[in-house]
Amino acid sequence: MANIMVRKSADGGLSFYLPKRDIEDSITSIEFDTPEKWGGEIRLGNGGVYFIDPIPAPARLPISVRARRVDGVE
């Protein structure tokens, strides 16, 4: 489990940031993206896959959440 930060990038998409390892990347897909349910499996531009426990959609970004690494290189 790691603390990650999800923020809105300049081009309108989402970006992923892992402070501990200083990894920043774009989020290419997010499993749940509705007002009631947000999170789930997220896929990164570098091929990494992380899992965020689904929560109600955050009121504003960036948000720090706990995430689990599922797959892909760090």
Next chain:
Amino acid sequence: MSELTREQAQALIEEVLEVYPEKAKKDRAKHLMVNDKTIEQSKKCITSNRKSVPGVMTQRGCAYAGSKGVVWGPIKDIIDISHGPVGCGAYSRGGRRNYYAGTSGVDSFCDINFTSDFQEKDIVFGGDKKLAKLIDELEGLFPLSKGISVQSECPVGLIGDDIEAVAKKKQAEIGKVIVPVRCEGFRGVSQSLGHHIANDAVRDWIISNRDDKAFESTPYDVAILGDYNIGGDAWASRILLEEMGLRVVAQWSGDGTLAEMENTPKVKLNLLHCYRSMNYIARHMEEKYAIPWLEYNFFGPTKIAESLRDIASHFDDKIKEGAERVIAKYTPAMNAIIAKYKPRLQGKKVMLYVGGLRPRHTIGAYEDLGMEVIGAGYEFAHNDDYDRTMKEMKDATLIYDDVTGYEFEEFVRQLKPDLIGSGIKEKYAFHKMGVPFRQLHSWDYSGPYHGFDGFAVFARDMDMTVNNPCWGMLKAPWLKEEESTGELKAA
């Protein structure tokens, strides 16, 4: 030397790597690359922020250097205690030329070395009592300080002193902010982790201090983060922002004060010059206080104009007009400078190797002068820095991470650049080789280089260095013949 093709550049890297033992060669090969603009992500071709190979000459510093020297040191009204043996503080004192306005020893403490001077008994019995006593002494001697930070050196972490407890106790006693920073030198692979730790300490102990206090704000409040005021850089930047109608609330680590830092959460936009050392706190403020942040670059008129427009785009039309007005006002002066120096510098080749930002930020300024950057590298950058660098650099140029003394010298010998921009540790080797050199950490006792005013100084300095007739007269001591004559002695 003419431009390299991709194959030639790759061959050069392989030739340089040839001398290493197999294992070191494999490791170092990952840190050197030939730039390819088509690659979006640097991690596919360059490795960074990894431990240096033992035995090579690395130019890196330690976490303590990153925290005390870079982030905390330049805050003028905070006393930074180098907690541990005397050397770390003594040898890192005042070399960085981060200017401040104030009276040293009365209300400003940037250039004084405060240390707990650990002795054997402190290692054996712990240094907490000494730290408490030291804080009392500081309070008596320097009552106008606004806060104290405790910068841990290696032994403090090794013997497990509880500096947080001392800090809390003393903070309650004297009523000033006392920040314990766990930046022991052995943490991490370079000074980069020190920046991170220092940012986290600011986040935990300073940033929310004034959350419930009233603050008279304007819609045009900004803060300058990560401009270290080397030779007056932050001042040269600040006047441009003020001229376009913004109000600069805080200057952080460059002529900054504790009060300015505490007021930063009230601003509308954080302006980030050194991304590497300050992005952590900017990200925190974005999440907690919803303050957007923006990277900008104040080297060279092209980038300055771009950055000013970028900054203005976050504000209303008044500021946008202000930005255009500022650009228009300085353009004739900048054109005059370029007209003067470009003919003298056109086509000259530059190789850069600096800390975590300047190899990419200064490229624009060199290009404004008609110079060309043929190699760039960082001491302690991470992959996101290389992502940003690869876009700025031309194809088939060299990019090197944590380059060793040997590799750098070998690259220079083969590529024969007309100018090298790097730090004090490389300086004298290249002086002896007779290659024009500028120290790009502290601007070689010159500056400022930021802003329009700074560009004038920058252009003059580069011309002064590149076209100095002295370089041809130098011959490295190891190349000198036995019967060399007296006139070479100066070399």
